[in-house]
Amino acid sequence: MEMQYTVKYRAVHTCKTIVNEAYLQHIILPENNATQELISEIYTVPESCSLQKSINGFGFNSVKLHCKAPFKTIVFEAVFALKKIHEGVQKKESLINTSYQDLNSLEFRTDFETWLTPTDHTSLPEGCFSLFKILETASILEYCLALNSMISAYITLKSDMNPMPSKLGNVLSDAAGNARDLSHVLIAVARQNKLPARFVSGYLYENLKEQSGSQLHAWVEIYCPNSGWLGIDPSYNCLANQYYIKIAHGRDYTDCAPVKSIFYASGKHEVNCIVTVASQQ
Amino acid sequence: MESTSLKHLFSSYERNEKLFDEIFDKDNNVKQVYQKIFELYSGQSIDDFINLNNKSKSSFFNQGITFQVYNDDAKGHEKIFPFDLFPRIIDADEWKTIEQGVLQRSKALNRFIWDLYHNKHIIKAGIVPLELISSSSNYLRQMVNLDPPGGIYNHISGTDLIKHSDGKYYVLEDNIRSPSGVSYVIGNRNALKRALFGVFNHYQIHSVSNYAENLLEILESVKPKGVDVPNCVIMTPGVYNSAYYEHAYLAKTIGIELVEGRDLVVENDFVYMKTITGLERVDVIYRRIDDVFLDPLVFREDSALGVPGLFAAYKKGNVTLVNAPGTGVADDKAIYTFMPEIIKFYLGETPILNNVHTYHCSKPDDLKYVIENIQNLVIKPVDEAGGYGISIGNKLTKAEIEAVKKVVLEQPRKYIAQPIMSLSVHATYIDENKSFEQRHVDLRTFALLGNNKEFVLKGGLTRVALKKGNLIVNSSQGGGSKDTWVLKK
Amino acid sequence: MLARIANNLFWMGRYVERVEHLARFMNVNYFSSLDAPTKLSRDRQFVLRSISKMAGDPILDDKELIEEHILYNVGLNPDKPYSILQGVKCARENANSSRDLLSSEFYESINKFYHFVMDYPKDYFVNSGLHDFTTHVTDQTSILKGKMRGTLLHDEIYALIKLGINIERATQIARIIKTKYEDAEKTAEVKNKPLKNSFEWTTLLKCTECYDMNRRLYKKTPTQLTALEFLIVNTHCPRSVIYSLNQIHKHVQILDPLKVHEKHSAAFLISKMRCEYRFKTVEEVQDDVKGFINQTLNTLVEIGAKLETEYFYH
Structure with missing residues (x-):
């Protein structure tokens, strides 16, 4: 099944004092991969800013604004059109046969070192892992699904997006968190269980009648030996499907944060982002 | 006052028989290479x-x-x-070993770092433990599968050597982040030439003034693809950096710009410097700032020293950073202990220079030995530079030993231990006592590695621990230095 | 050349020139007042106010001034941005940041100068070291300028330093004229003597090292007319405003010879000011000395700002 999407991204950067110069890096461009293809991209920026396409530390596309004229507010808009193909069911079935044996080999652990090493945002406090203990399942896929539903059930999804990722200890004690927090928890537990896992930033098409603005979404990819990366979303307890539009992945949120900014100003600055995803199918 | 003025310069020189003296042999005779200068000084x-x-x-x-x-x-x-007027002299044969050994290490380290950021064969072969990189804060995942221009990571390295009481050289550490000190080598030589020009006629000494031109050739050899004549610059954190003199000195002698982060700007993934006539492209940056400060968009967001977008330009191959980001992973003192294996693995050679035996506190057996024998060991944190955090076992009180034990047991991965090496001693003029005395010395060598080019400075920085009996020679800890003469054959 | 470095070289030149004038102003005013002909000119309070004003810290109330404090503030106080010590410190900091471009000889001189000022004993200075200190400072600046001329390539680096020096010189000469003109007005008021023959004109020329040159040219005691003419429009006097303008004009062209054709560029502005000065007579100036000096100072500030935006910031 093929889907056609139009994604609108709007970011409003504001600062309490006048900013003389700023660099704004946005990682918002859908990636081209086996299941999605970017058709067009249109950007709207103030005249005083220069817009350049570049890459982030892991090679994902970024859109950089360099503003040199003094300002207090900058509005940046991007519109993307893309095609998304739904993954075949067949591929999913091959996942079922993967087993745990390969995970312990030194070669595997070495090759996937980047996605197995905990980061500051994907470290669970001691003892928390016992919360998500799952007895051996028949396959890695089953394990992932079971873990995903467990986390999804344990932590209530909140929609607010703090600028900074929450501490996982707090997320677990509150039993509440946003999509980013849930993803961090899933990654932490997966890595602890020797499964390579990475954080994915992207857009989610929510088939609602009234399109109101939402935020960027976050989910997880877990590596299954023999079959590759499996997209999995703890926020909605499902596998990533044709409604999931991937932008980038990283070890955790900070590697693919949608906005990174450097302001040459004394005042505090903040950014408000609104995303709308519409389907033409 | 007449009696002091006639006093022989070495009359009060006390020799400790247990220590290896660079000037006097066991029978108290002046060694051959020092005879001439000793005569001249004695007059x-x-x-x-x-x-x-x-x-x-x-x-x-x-x-x-x-x-x-x-x-x-x-x-x-x-x-x-502090600078000492009595030079250290190394004869041609002895130097040949040092030079070859230092180059061997540089090359092996370069192959090693390449491997760590590509297939990681050495880890898969079980020679270096995976934990050493996965727990290292200097291992940059952003560098994985990236090919640095010319295939070089550690263009510039500084290896610290000591001579033990057995008369052999041992490597203490390989500095490949931003080794400093080369400007003092040249400064020392100039100062000694001014002060004692008569002495130089009696020795055939290798010049040290060719470092700058060789450094430039090395920088040019790793230019990005498609660049004809590269524009090389040195990047400094600024005038308040402790090594600023060296940065300015190098820029001046090479004849290239000395830039700060704020002088650079990235446009469409190319790096430019802001000049009075507009933007000018920069191709090779010899940067003297740490990895984490390079680019606030990729590493530390609060870095005011770096350039937003610099890493993207590097990743796209439009600019060369010297040394390459992520090189520090092999600068770790825990990696040092694997050097003999690393040399064997990549070069198939036996190490020319000795390694000091090292106990890894991360290994349970070693940790046990260390805890039981602290009084005979030097305990070092694996990721501190400048001689900070080092405890020397036989100088500690009982209470201090207990404190060190506690710290090591808390974070064993952070510490290594080595037997207390006896650094050789060299006659050094001590101001307070107005006489020559034995002081411990080490030697920092400077090696350069480029695309089909290599160079070792024929000379080095002999660092002196000015406090009596002290083994720590770092300038930040009250060390001084000597001119180092490498004799021609 | 890096824009930041260009800015630093420019300011190094300005600071070196600034401390020279301040040191000499202090020295000449203090010592010539000791045997000045009028009572007010001899008055220590009057002299101290004049020094403080010249330094950029005018004293507005009538309170009794303590000599040691004023001298310390202007000479060695590290907390006063206008002090000679701060000026030398800034000059050396600017030299530090462009050290790779300067000759070792020049750097060594400025470094020695810095250590001399930093190590100068404060108590000795305020009690009996004024002459020694200020003379040494002016001597050191001469050495620096000699090293500049003799050991730097006369390229854009040199041009930038000279640009700084000459803009600062024109500014300081104008400020000295202004300060001494006001002093002359006050002494004339008290004594009811004509302004044009005031003793302050001699002091003015001495403050700018022009007294001997002026005597040689006019062969009589300086008057308002001869002093102003000499310091403003005499093209052969190396201290005159017009001389500095000619120098500025020459050096800005080395940076970018084509810029002069651009309307409102720094080079354009300098050429324009220079032309106005070339055809100025002292009689025209005399009608409104203060107005003329203020206008000069304003134009110099404008030129400085233009240079900054054109060359130093991108």
Whole structure:
């Protein structure tokens, strides 16, 4: 099944004092991969800013604004059109046969070192892992699904997006968190269980009648030996499907944060982002 | 006063038989290479020498060959790097071993770092433990599968050597992040030439002034693809950095711009510097700032020293960073202990220079040995530079030993231990006592690695621990230095 | 050349020139007042106010001034941005940041100068070292300028330093004229003597090292007319405003010879000011000395700002 999407991204950067110069890096461009293809991209920026396409530390596309004229507010808009193909069911079935044996080999652990090493945002406090203990399942896929539903059930999804990722200890004690927090928890537990896992930033098409603005979404990819990366979303307890539009992945949120900014100003600055995803199918 | 002025310069020289003296052999005879200079110095009176010493000190001060020391009051103090007028002399054969050994290590390290950021064969072969990179804060995942221009990571390295009581050289560490000190090598040589020009006629000494031109050739050899004549610059954190003198000195002698982060700007993934006539492209950056400060968009967001977008330009191959980001992973003291295996694995050679045996506190057996034998060991944190955090076992009180044990047991991965090596001693003029005395010395060598080019400076920085009996030679801990002569054959 | 470095070289030149004038102003005013002909000119309070004003810290109330404080503030107080010590410190900091471009000889001189000022004993200075200190400072600046001329390539680096020096010189000469003109007005008021023959004109020329040159040219005691003419429009006097303008004009062209054709560029502005000065007579100036000096100072500030935006910031 093929889907056609139009994604609108709007970011409003504001600062309490006048900013003389700023660099704004946005990682918002859908990636081209086996299941999605970017058709067009249109950007709207103030005249005083220069817009350049570049890459982030892991090679994902970024859109950089360099503003040199003094300002207090900058509005940046991007519109993307893309095609998304739904993954075949067949591929999913091959996942079922993967087993745990390969995970312990030194070669595997070495090759996937980047996605197995905990980061500051994907470290669970001691003892928390016992919360998500799952007895051996028949396959890695089953394990992932079971873990995903467990986390999804344990932590209530909140929609607010703090600028900074929450501490996982707090997320677990509150039993509440946003999509980013849930993803961090899933990654932490997966890595602890020797499964390579990475954080994915992207857009989610929510088939609602009234399109109101939402935020960027976050989910997880877990590596299954023999079959590759499996997209999995703890926020909605499902596998990533044709409604999931991937932008980038990283070890955790900070590697693919949608906005990174450097302001040459004394005042505090903040950014408000609104995303709308519409389907033409 | 007459009696002091006639006093022989070495009359009060006390020899400790247990230590390896660079000048005197076991039977108290002056070694052959030192005979000439010893004769010349013996003809001088202490007063002449005091005079010379004061002159050379004020010459360093007036020329501003100084470094900043930051004390508790957060105000920088300017200090000259204490300089000793008695040079250290290394003969041609001895030097040949050092030179070959240092190059061997540089090349092996380069192959090693390449491997760590590509297939990681050495880890898969079980030679270096995976934990060493996965727990290293200097291992940059952003560098994985990235090919640095020319295939070089550690273009510039500084290897610290000591001579043990057995008369053999041992490597203490390989500095491949931003080794400093080369400007002092040249400064020392100039100062000694001014003060004692007569002495130089009696020795055939290799020049040290060719470092700058070789450095430029190395920088040019790793230019990005498609660049004809590269524009090379040196990047400094600024005038308040303790090694600023060296940055300025290198820029001046090479004849290239000395830039700060704020002088650079990235446009469409190319790096430019802001000049009075507009933007000018930069191709090779010899950066003297740490990885984490390079680019606030990729590493530390609060870095005011770096350039937003620099890493993207590097990743796209439009600019060369020297040394490459992520090189520090092999600068770790825990990696040092695997050097003999690393050399064997990549080069199929036996190490030319000795490694000091090292106990890894991360290994349970080693940890046990260390805890039981602290009084005979030197305990070092694996990721501190500048001689900080080092405990020398036989200098500790009982209470201190207990404190060290506790710290090591808390974070064993952070510490290694080595037997207390006896650094060789060299006659050094001690101001307070107005006489020559034995002081411990080490030797920092400077090696350059480029695309089909390599160079080792024929000379080095002999660092002296000026406090009696002290083994720590770092300038930040009250060390001084000597000119180092490498003799021609 | 890096824009930041260009800015630093420019300011190094300005600071060196600034401390020279301040030191000499202090020295000449203080010592010539000791045997001045009028009572007010001899008055220590009057002299101290004049020094403080010249330094950029005018004293507005009538309170009794303590000599040691004023001298310390202007000479060695590290907390006063206008002090000679601060000026030398800034000059050396600017030299530090462009050290790779300067000759070792020049750097060594400025470094020695810095250490001399930093190590100068404060108590000695305020009690009996004024002459020694200020003379040494002016001597050191001469040495620096000699090293500049003799050991630097006369390229854009040199041009930038000279640009700084000459803009600062024109500014300081104008400020000295202004300060001494006001002093002359006050002494004339008290004594009811004509302004044009005031003793302050001699002091003015001495403050700018022009007294001997002026005597040689006019062969009589300086008057308002001869002093102003000499310091403003005499093209052969190396201290005159017009001389500095000619120098500025020459050096800005080395940076970018084509810029002069651009309307409102720094080079354009300098050429325009220079032309106005070339055809100025002292009689025209005399009608409104203060107005003329203020206008000069304003134009110099404008030129400085233009240079900054054109060359130093991108």
